[in-house]
Amino acid sequence: MTTLRVNGQELDLDIPDDMPLLWALRDVVGLTGTKFGCGVALCGACTVHLDGRPIRSCITPVASVVGKSVTTIEAIGDTPSGKKIQEAWLGIEVVQCGYCQSGQIMSAAALIENNPNPTDAEIDAAMSGNICRCGTYPRIRAAIKLASQSA
Amino acid sequence: MGLARLLNPTNDRKDGFSIGISRRAFLVTSAAAGGGMLVGFYLPQLGRAEAAPTSADLFTPNAFIRIRPDNSVTLVMPQVEMGQGTYTSMSMLIAEELEVDLAQVTLEAAPPDDKLYANPLTGFQVTGGSTSVMAYWEPLRRAGATARVMLIAAAANDWSVNPQSCRAEKGAVVDPATGRRLKYGELADAAAKLPVPDKVALKDPKDFTLIGTPAKRIDTPDKVNGKAQFGIDAIVPGMKIAAVAACPVFGGKLVNVDDSKAMVIKGVRQVVRLDDAVAVVGDHMWAAMQGLAALDIDWDDGPNANVSTASIVEQMEIASQKEGVVAHKEGDIAKGMTDSARKVEAVYEVPFLAHAAMEPMNCTVHVREDGCNIWVGNQVVSRAQAAAAQVTGLPPEKVQVHNHLIGGGFGRRLDVDGITQAVVIAKQVDGPVKVIWSREEDIQHDVYKPYFFDRMAAGLDANGAPIAWHHRITGSSVWARWLPPTFKNGFDPDTIEGAKPPYELPNILLDYVRHEPPGLTTGNWRGVGPTHNIFVVESFIDELAAAAKKDPVEYRRGLLGKSPRVLGALNLAAEKAGWGQPLAPGLGRGVSVQLAMGTYLSQIAEVEVSKDGEVSVRRVVCALDCGMVVNPDTIAAQIEGGIIFGISAALWGEITLKNGRVEQNNFNDYRVLRINETPLIEVHLVKSTEAPGGIGEPGTIGIAPAMTNAIFALTGKRIRKLPIKDQLRPV
Numbered sequence: 001m002t003t004l005r006v007n008g009q010e011l012d013l014d015i016p017d018d019m020p021l022l023w024a025l026r027d028v029v030g031l032t033g034t035k036f037g038c039g040v041a042l043c044g045a046c047t048v049h050l051d052g053r054p055i056r057s058c059i060t061p062v063a064s065v066v067g068k069s070v071t072t073i074e075a076i077g078d079t080p081s082g083k084k085i086q087e088a089w090l091g092i093e094v095v096q097c098g099y100c101q102s103g104q105i106m107s108a109a110a111l112i113e114n115n116p117n118p119t120d121a122e123i124d125a126a127m128s129g130n131i132c133r134c135g136t137y138p139r140i141r142a143a144i145k146l147a148s149q150s151a
Numbered sequence: 152m153g154l155a156r157l158l159n160p161t162n163d164r165k166d167g168f169s170i171g172i173s174r175r176a177f178l179v180t181s182a183a184a185g186g187g188m189l190v191g192f193y194l195p196q197l198g199r200a201e202a203a204p205t206s207a208d209l210f211t212p213n214a215f216i217r218i219r220p221d222n223s224v225t226l227v228m229p230q231v232e233m234g235q236g237t238y239t240s241m242s243m244l245i246a247e248e249l250e251v252d253l254a255q256v257t258l259e260a261a262p263p264d265d266k267l268y269a270n271p272l273t274g275f276q277v278t279g280g281s282t283s284v285m286a287y288w289e290p291l292r293r294a295g296a297t298a299r300v301m302l303i304a305a306a307a308n309d310w311s312v313n314p315q316s317c318r319a320e321k322g323a324v325v326d327p328a329t330g331r332r333l334k335y336g337e338l339a340d341a342a343a344k345l346p347v348p349d350k351v352a353l354k355d356p357k358d359f360t361l362i363g364t365p366a367k368r369i370d371t372p373d374k375v376n377g378k379a380q381f382g383i384d385a386i387v388p389g390m391k392i393a394a395v396a397a398c399p400v401f402g403g404k405l406v407n408v409d410d411s412k413a414m415v416i417k418g419v420r421q422v423v424r425l426d427d428a429v430a431v432v433g434d435h436m437w438a439a440m441q442g443l444a445a446l447d448i449d450w451d452d453g454p455n456a457n458v459s460t461a462s463i464v465e466q467m468e469i470a471s472q473k474e475g476v477v478a479h480k481e482g483d484i485a486k487g488m489t490d491s492a493r494k495v496e497a498v499y500e501v502p503f504l505a506h507a508a509m510e511p512m513n514c515t516v517h518v519r520e521d522g523c524n525i526w527v528g529n530q531v532v533s534r535a536q537a538a539a540a541q542v543t544g545l546p547p548e549k550v551q552v553h554n555h556l557i558g559g560g561f562g563r564r565l566d567v568d569g570i571t572q573a574v575v576i577a578k579q580v581d582g583p584v585k586v587i588w589s590r591e592e593d594i595q596h597d598v599y600k601p602y603f604f605d606r607m608a609a610g611l612d613a614n615g616a617p618i619a620w621h622h623r624i625t626g627s628s629v630w631a632r633w634l635p636p637t638f639k640n641g642f643d644p645d646t647i648e649g650a651k652p653p654y655e656l657p658n659i660l661l662d663y664v665r666h667e668p669p670g671l672t673t674g675n676w677r678g679v680g681p682t683h684n685i686f687v688v689e690s691f692i693d694e695l696a697a698a699a700k701k702d703p704v705e706y707r708r709g710l711l712g713k714s715p716r717v718l719g720a721l722n723l724a725a726e727k728a729g730w731g732q733p734l735a736p737g738l739g740r741g742v743s744v745q746l747a748m749g750t751y752l753s754q755i756a757e758v759e760v761s762k763d764g765e766v767s768v769r770r771v772v773c774a775l776d777c778g779m780v781v782n783p784d785t786i787a788a789q790i791e792g793g794i795i796f797g798i799s800a801a802l803w804g805e806i807t808l809k810n811g812r813v814e815q816n817n818f819n820d821y822r823v824l825r826i827n828e829t830p831l832i833e834v835h836l837v838k839s840t841e842a843p844g845g846i847g848e849p850g851t852i853g854i855a856p857a858m859t860n861a862i863f864a865l866t867g868k869r870i871r872k873l874p875i876k877d878q879l880r881p882v
Contacts, residue, residue, distance in 0.1 A: 016417060019437045027392060027435035032384035033377020035558075036436070037509050038590040042818040045509060073377035086375045093367065093784055096792055097234030098374030099381060099509040099558025124827035131818060133509050133559050134234045135795025137829040139788070 002062055006031070007075035017063035021055075022046045024062050025072060033073035033102050037131070044130030047103040048072050054110040056129075073102035081113040081147075088147035096134035104130045104140060112148050154280025155272045155749060155845065210339035212298045212347050214267040215245060215291060222336030224251050224322065229261045229268040229287065231278040231530055232370055233557035233564070234792070235847045236785035239368040240284055241291060243781050247361045248295030248354060250319040251335070253369060260554040263536035263547070276533040279565050279675065281748035281845025284781055288843050289353075296351040298342075305341035306333045356779060356840065365784035370556065382528035382555040383513045387583040390515065391420055393576055394439035395586055397428035397596050400452040400811035401670050405429055409447035416441050423579045430576045432584055440589070452811055458670035460602075460807040464500070467604040467666050471625035475662035476641030478624075479651055487619025487658030491610025495698050499607060499687045500872040502805035503668075504600035504676055507821055510558025511593040514573035517583035522549040523574070524583070528557035530564040538567040542574040561796070562675035565633070566598050594821055595813040598674025599806055601627035603683050604666075607691045610658075615699025616709065620656045622687065625664040627673040641665065648680030649852070652688050653717045653746050654710035670811055677796055678852040681747035686873065689743040689856035694869065703742050703860060704730050716751040716776050717744050719837055723774035724753035727835050738769060739865025743853040749844030750777040751837075754794070756857035757830075760866060764880035768798055768830040768858060776837035777844040786846055787834045793850020794832055799823040801855035803874050 001012045004021075006029060013028050025031045025048070034057060037045030041056035048057045049071040076082030085108045088094075095101050104127070111118055111126040118126065123144050132140070210218040217225040226245055232238040238258055246253055261268040261276070268276045272286040299319050306324035307314035310331065318325050325332045356362070373379040398404065408429050410422040418438025423430040431442035488494065515526040516539070523543050529535045532554050540547040557564055573586040588596070603626035610619035630643035637643045642663045650661050667673075676682065696706035704725050711718040721744050725731070734740055737759055744753045752775040759767050773790050780786055803822040807814045815821040859870040862879070870878060 016437070019435075023435050023437040026384075027437070030386060031377070032380070032386070035381075035509070036383065036511065036587070038817050039440075040590075040817055040819075043509070043590075077376055089375045090367070090371060093365075093371065093788065095234075095368070095371040095374045096236075096788060097509070097557060097559050098371070098379055101374055102377055105375060128825045128827040131509065131823055131825060133507060133561070133796065133823065135792030135824075135829075136788075137795060137824075137826040138791050138832055140826060141829075 002066060004062060004065060004070060005068070006070045007072060015062055018061045021048065021057035021060045021062050021065055021070065025057065031072055031074055035099055035102055037100065037103075042131075043100070044103040044107060045100050047106040047130065049076070049106060049110060052110065052113065054107050073106060076106060076109050079109065079113070082109040084147040084150055085109045085112065085143070088143040088150070092139050092143045092146060094136050094139040094143050096136055100130060100132045104132065108140070108144050108147070112144065117148050118144065154270070154277065155282050155285055210298075210343045212301055212342070213294045215294045216249065216298050218298070218335050218339045220336050220339050222322070222334050224256045224335065225259055226256050227259050227261050229270070229276070230283040231260065231528070231532070231554060231557060231560075233278070233528070233530070233560035235283070235789060236368055236782060237278065237283045238370045239366060240781040240785060241287060242369060243361050243366055244287055244291035245295040247359055248292045249299050251322045253361075253366055255322050256369075258369060261532065263533040263552050265533045276531065277565065278530045279560070279562060280679070281847040281849065284843045285749055285845055292353050293351065296353055297348060300348055300351050301342045301345050302335055302338050304345055305338040309333065309341065362781050363779070363783065366782055379556055381510050381558045382515070382526060383510055383558070383587060385515045385526035385553070385555065385585065387515060387517060387526065390583040390585055391432045391434065391580065392436045392439050393423070393430045393432045393580075393584050393586045394436065394443040395428055395430040395572065395576065395588065396443055396448070396592065397572070398450045398452070399595060400450070400455050401672065402455045403427060403453035403811070404451045405448070406451045407449040412445040412447070413442040416445060421580065422446070423576050425572070425575055428572065430586065432580055436587060455670035455811045458811045459809050460503075463602065463668045463670070463808070464604065467602065467625050467668075470664050470666040471604050471606055471623060473664065475623050475625070475664035477660065478642045478647045478663045479661040480659060481656070482658035484619055484621055484658050484660040488608070488610045491618055492613045493611045493698065494608065495611065495694055496608045497691060497694060497871055499605040499690065501603050501683050501686060502873055503602050503671070503807070504800055504804045505594050505597045505806050505815065505821060506559070506561045506563035506676060507594060507818075507823060508559025508561055508563055511590055512563070512569040512588040513586060514570045515583060515585040516573045516577035518543055518574065518577045522551065524551045524553070525570065525574070526553045526555065527570055528555040528564065529567065529570065530557070530560050531567065534567050535570050538571045539574045542571060543578065561677045562679065563597065565675050568598070590817045594815050594817065597806070598672045600676030600682070601629060601673040602668065605687050607687065609691065609695055611695060611699060615695075615701060617654070617656055617695050619658040620652060621660045622650050623662050623664065624650060624684070625666050627667050628665050629673050629675055629679070631665070632672070633675065645680040647684070649684035649745070649747055650688065652692065653714045653744065654692065654707070655713050656710070670808055671813075677793070678747070678848040681745065681852045682797070682848070685743070685745045685747065685852050686855045689745070689853065690859055690871065693741070693856070693860045693863065697863070707742070707744060711744075714746070717746055717753070720744065720751045720753040720774045720776050723835055723837060724755050724772055727774060727833060728755035728772035730755060739861040739863075741857045741860025741862070741864055743856040743860065745849070745853045747852050748848055750775055750846060750849045751844070752776070752849050752853060754853045754857040756854065756861045758858055758861040758865065760862065760879055762881070764877065766802060766858070766862060766875050766879060767828060770831045770833070771854065771857070772833045772835070773850065774835040774837065775849065776839050777846055777849075778839050778841035779843050780836070781843070783836065786836060789846045790834045790850040791832045793848060794854045795824055795829060797851035797854035798830075798858070801858050801873055801875055803876055805874050805876070
């Protein structure tokens, strides 16, 4: 049995050590907010937080997160940074299809948590691992700026 | 324009597109489509067997509105939501006339039903071709108004007053004389007993309180907190998950599978063999993926084993040398060429493209003796149902399709190949199974935007104005496969869409050589025909401007006298971009214009080229005239997004084949734009009271030529083949 701490809850799961966290979350725990986009950490759709830092869950084996705290999109709104990001996202109407946005929000929340006033270059660098095919990038930039201003 | 052309084949306006959804035209149209829409709109209240829940207290004046005594207002969405904001714009159209707040409504996806939910512009149930607002602009407002009139009548009856003295607002009918009000829920029962009126007046657009405002989208709150359910998120009790590999060569077959190593992996349940694919079914995706990787598969590569892009293009070039079928002509091209002072010729090529939506193809299916359930995100819900019915042998009404939010359509999900495959797999599985394609599978088994090989020739007069224009298109007809009735006299309307220039030209010839590439399937890709043709037209007109030694904007201006709305967009773009004013050093500027999908648009792109030949787009100014607007914020978002989608393709997009196999795999070698590569984008709207045009695709259509024209302005190098990629790298 593998014990994972997800969104503040201890979960005992009968899963292999090498199972990527993404599939444990989606298929075993039933938290489908974290998405599958590429399977090789190129697109960022699978981004979750591990002890507050953004990681790509599609390539992170569950064994490596045991004893640490996993936060997903379903709970990020309970954090001040996550809440600010979600409000800015809706305020600017960032979202189109929405499939990439869980990952975008998780990356953005981690950015402003660790860097409350990021520059344009810092925003671009932190977010360049998250692909959006709908092209919401201009609004993502504006929303992160808005969120970092709402101190 | 594409799909919107289908039921309105004649233009009654010289500058191109006329939607003409007048009341009479609409009824005529629906009669032509078999009378289905009439039934869909004017569902008799009694004796109705089909459509949705029937219960004594349900008020359903038409297929789109359900009001219950508990005051719930449910709107049934005929068009799917894939990011273009249709759930909100369709709701706004109804809500404006129904007099409800968007906060008061809940939404349901329409079930498969080509009678009730056929797209009024196409005659069948489809979301695509930028048609949603154009198609439903009048019908949904009419649906809302009809319901409102009946609710007011019910209240007026109850109060014994003249209905003219009553008013509807925010989900209730008010009697201003006394202040009394009855909520729609309280009126549902009585309204359901009234006859549905034939003629109701619609609001004058100047009285709109919702349409034309940037209303907040209904679907987005659940998309920022993980709650939104895409097809891939469907959870069905007892569901297993399958990973699938189809033969890497199109047309190949499965010969043998050694599954011994797969079956011993914990969580792997079953290996399913198809004619041309193999699937591993497991308790979770990880088991399924590992099982698939552990298979030893023998494929018979089949007849396309030696197909390569080089061989396809070689064949296409040979085919392009013969005369095609004449798709359009004006004047006398031979005389025009003879009379010209100077000729310009060029060959243009655009590559195969994948869609690469963020949500990989997937479909969840449960096949039983007595029925079939499908959970999927798809743009053609009735075709999804029909595909499953065909595979299972069940009658269509026994196939239930739960259509989900879509994580990117772009035309990919206009095809049901993934659904067909999933049903074939599910027939061999006990219980529900969710089939998910890997990203590699998604890229390698796409329906690709076709490769086109275009021959251009123009004759210029002594002043450099074009007097003869010949465009020969060689390539696949997507609609010959996807919508066969539209392929007539050797061509279809989509393949040539956008090839007729908006410019005043006395002698024009458009001819088409159909050439179907072996080894892959072609499909609809954002902007469809216009994305291909307008790249060619706007690049070639730019070549003519250069040959005439004229400014590219000035040259176009001189030829748009008969196209005032195109000219209007061009002038606004030029003004906002500061065309003619000096640019910062190292930047080049290029322009394109278009009429496509009922929308008149011009883009001006500023690009930079590094010393290594890397092209980056720094700024795009877009001006558009899309007629009356439902949600102006959605207009801006669709243009921004469409442009970014087009930039990716123009810079790097290409699918190539070697030994019958698609060479690209994932986002490492099918490169797409990231946030740090994204330009500043400015969108300017021409205020208009004309009928609405489409918005989902126009942004994508004109960006490539604006970019390549900018590259020419900066470097003197003319890009005639996409993608731009390494073409500017110093040799």
